Amino acid sequence: MALPLDPAEQLEALYVAEAPRLWRSILAYAGNASVADDAVAEAFAQLLQQWNKVRDPSRWIWRVAFRTASGELVSLGRHSISVPDRVLQPPEPLVDLLSAVRRLTERQRAVVILHDYADRPTREIADVLGISRSTVRVHLAQARRRLRAILEET
Amino acid sequence: MRVTKRIAELRDLDLVEPPDLRTEIHRRSEDIGPPYPIVPESRRTRLITGVLVVLILGASLLFLGRAFLGTEPPRPGATGSQLIAFAATQRDGSGPFVSVSAADGSGRRRLGPGWAPSWSPDGKQIVFQRANGDGDSTSIFLMNADGSDVRRLTADHGGYDEDPEWSPDGRLIVFTRGLPGGQTRDLYVIAPDGSGLRRLTPRRSDDFGASWSPDASQLALVRVPDGSLEGSQSRGPNQIWILDLETSRLRQMTEVPKGAYRPSWSPDGSSIAFEDGAGVIMILSLSDQSVAKLPIHGYGVDWSPESDQLLITRTRGEGDLAIISLTGNVLQIIGGPGRQAEGSWIAA
Numbered sequence: 171m172a173l174p175l176d177p178a179e180q181l182e183a184l185y186v187a188e189a190p191r192l193w194r195s196i197l198a199y200a201g202n203a204s205v206a207d208d209a210v211a212e213a214f215a216q217l218l219q220q221w222n223k224v225r226d227p228s229r230w231i232w233r234v235a236f237r238t239a240s241g242e243l244v245s246l247g248r249h250s251i252s253v254p255d256r257v258l259q260p261p262e263p264l265v266d267l268l269s270a271v272r273r274l275t276e277r278q279r280a281v282v283i284l285h286d287y288a289d290r291p292t293r294e295i296a297d298v299l300g301i302s303r304s305t306v307r308v309h310l311a312q313a314r315r316r317l318r319a320i321l322e323e324t
Numbered sequence: 325m326r327v328t329k330r331i332a333e334l335r336d337l338d339l340v341e342p343p344d345l346r347t348e349i350h351r352r353s354e355d356i357g358p359p360y361p362i363v364p365e366s367r368r369t370r371l372i373t374g375v376l377v378v379l380i381l382g383a384s385l386l387f388l389g390r391a392f393l394g395t396e397p398p399r400p401g402a403t404g405s406q407l408i409a410f411a412a413t414q415r416d417g418s419g420p421f422v423s424v425s426a427a428d429g430s431g432r433r434r435l436g437p438g439w440a441p442s443w444s445p446d447g448k449q450i451v452f453q454r455a456n457g458d459g460d461s462t463s464i465f466l467m468n469a470d471g472s473d474v475r476r477l478t479a480d481h482g483g484y485d486e487d488p489e490w491s492p493d494g495r496l497i498v499f500t501r502g503l504p505g506g507q508t509r510d511l512y513v514i515a516p517d518g519s520g521l522r523r524l525t526p527r528r529s530d531d532f533g534a535s536w537s538p539d540a541s542q543l544a545l546v547r548v549p550d551g552s553l554e555g556s557q558s559r560g561p562n563q564i565w566i567l568d569l570e571t572s573r574l575r576q577m578t579e580v581p582k583g584a585y586r587p588s589w590s591p592d593g594s595s596i597a598f599e600d601g602a603g604v605i606m607i608l609s610l611s612d613q614s615v616a617k618l619p620i621h622g623y624g625v626d627w628s629p630e631s632d633q634l635l636i637t638r639t640r641g642e643g644d645l646a647i648i649s650l651t652g653n654v655l656q657i658i659g660g661p662g663r664q665a666e667g668s669w670i671a672a
Contacts, residue, residue: 193342215352
């Protein structure tokens with residue numbers, strides 16, 4: 171961020187600007203508040219170590235948080251670990267929509283949330299997920315098509 | 325209700341209150357680095373105001389910029405004696421399908437599911453990327469230019485094999501591989517018969533999106549500086565590098581402030597076209613390493629066989645695929661039903 175602030179203020183500004191939306195994005199992606207807490211906290215804690223090296227902290231924090239969450243999901247799936255989660259009550263009709271989103275594949279879910287909720291451009295989504303921009307567009311189109319079918323079922 | 329309206333309801337996520345993670349960040353940071361600097365509440369309010377002012381100013385400038393920028397009318401461009409392959413998505417959202425047409429957009433044919441096509445140098449085959457199973461992984465496939473004899477070139481390893489490009493001498497295909505759960509991407513080559521799979525780049529670095537030099541001795545690629553998970557995006561944004569395949573020596577070729585993506589080496593060897601982090605098309609001259617910024621946004625650049633025009637996927641303005649001059653003038657728009665992207669151009 172190009173604000174004339176000292177590092178402590180910049181970090182706080184980044185937290186205020188990015189953390190809430192990042193946390194909600196990972197909540198919708200992972201379907202688990204504990205994973206969202208962990209990924210966001212871990213990404214910001216790691217940023218402290220890298221602060222003087224990272225030129226684009228906003229983009230960096232999204233990438234590290236999403237990849238941390240993705241790694242946790244892989245680990246949870248592989249080891250069948252049950253993580254106690256907080257009970258959250260999303261507003262209606264968001265419950266149905268999130269339920270439909272969770273029926274997408276992991277990558278489709280990530281792309282549709284990053285694009286349609288977090289308003290990240292496809293270039294940045296490609297960076298966050300480590301895939302090409304064209305693959306992002308393919309996932310987005312497929313996610314929307316599948317969401318349409320799921321929502322029409324219900 | 326239209327699905328786009330339903331998806332827009334994702335914005336209601338803003339009503340879910342996130343926890344304050346500052347204390348947890350502080351606790352973790354004590355283990356791995358300096359303590360997290362907590363800013364008093366009174367200063368937080370000032371910071372939020374500052375961020376809002378910057379955002380409003382930025383949006384205003386963007387609006388004014390768009391208002392003053394016009395779109396050039398299309399002019400006659402390439403002839404129909406050359407071919408392009410591209411990814412086409414249908415109006416109903418199905419696809420993408422690898423498709424081919426003449427370079428003037430005529431004679432369009434749909435070949436089969438896939439995207440990111442690249443011609444073999446003799447124009448008889450096309451290498452492309454296709455989803456496996458439920459679509460969360462992709463592999464590299466080959467087919468004849470008429471869509472027949474589709475065959476798998478790389479196995480499904482659960483990750484992504486992407487952006488294949490056939491070498492000008494026809495011997496190898498380079499592509500990007502991202503392994504599942506991996507933090508970096510690597511460049512690989514494989515022979516068209518599926519033999520000789522080989523990694524070209526160090527595993528610790530994040531390298532992707534390669535393009536061959538005309539003599540097939542070098543590759544232009546995108547490199548994330550110090551591309552480990554912790555170091556990714558550090559020390560500046562992605563830049564274009566050149567890898568010498570004989571010596572394995574790497575040279576950084578650009579220092580673009582917003583970063584550089586998806587290079588395409590011109591057939592005459594003089595230049596590398598790419599897009600920057602803001603999606604602006606740029607041309608790197610290899611004689612003096614100067615970079616020319618074209619007044620057009622897009623991605624997925626490829627050169628005409630004569631190295632005098634570019635085929636791009638536009639992200640602003642009319643049309644998905646466009647042929648442009650080397651100064652950025654739109655010469656021809658290649659439209660059609662649905663959307664078209666990422667063209668590969670070859671002399672017929």
